């Protein structure tokens with residue numbers, strides 16, 4: 373049995389004060405929840421406030437991006453080592469918004485994953501097809517390319533330190549959710565591709581989580597699928613009640 377991970381991607385929302393306010397409302401709503409792992413991904417600037425606010429709970433805190441080098445002349449960047457120093461345990465890599473607006477490439481995603489693992493950060497690696505790609509029957513070839521590239525030179529021994537988020541781009545922030553069947557089929561395909569890179573045993577342990585308009589109303593149907601090992605939640609994670617309802621699916 374793979375333990376599920378329910379993660380909040382706050383994108384460019386929440387100042388430190390807003391992050392503190394979220395956590396103080398959210399904590400009591402998930403008190404006693406131990407079935408799944410829970411993680412919050414605030415903007416860099418709000419990471420310390422979020423970490424302080426979750427102290428004493430099992431909620432993990434991570435960043436939405438990182439650079440693959442430990443340090444260097446990379447203006448505006450933050451390394452895995454630095455994230456680890458402030459108390460982050462996780463990082464999101466290759467989110468479609470980073471691929472789309474900031475030129476993130478498959479090669480960069482792989483470098484970041486290797487960098488995160490080398491520095492002891494757990495990672496959520498995002499993959500997913502565009503609407504036009506799905507419509508043209510290209511979903512599998514896109515997922516094959518993204519998963520294969522992301523997992524190049526990654527060891528199966530590290531499988532408990534990263535997961536893959538299947539985030540069909542057409543479902544992100546659009547209100548269109550993949551049906552549980554579409555998501556589950558994509559997850560099976562992703563696991564098969566992962567097996568080619570990290571081996572079948574490790575791939576069986578790999579968590580493949582779903583992201584794309586997850587909300588309280590669809591969380592149960594999605595999370596009940598055996599192949600869906602959790603959720604990466606954007607818009608619906610900004611409100612503590614709504615995110616708590618998803619965590620308590």
Ligand code: PEP
Pocket residue numbers: 381539543544545546547583584585586604605606607608
């Ligand atoms: C995301 O940004 O990872 C995401 C899944 O967003 P949303 O839930 O808003 O679709």
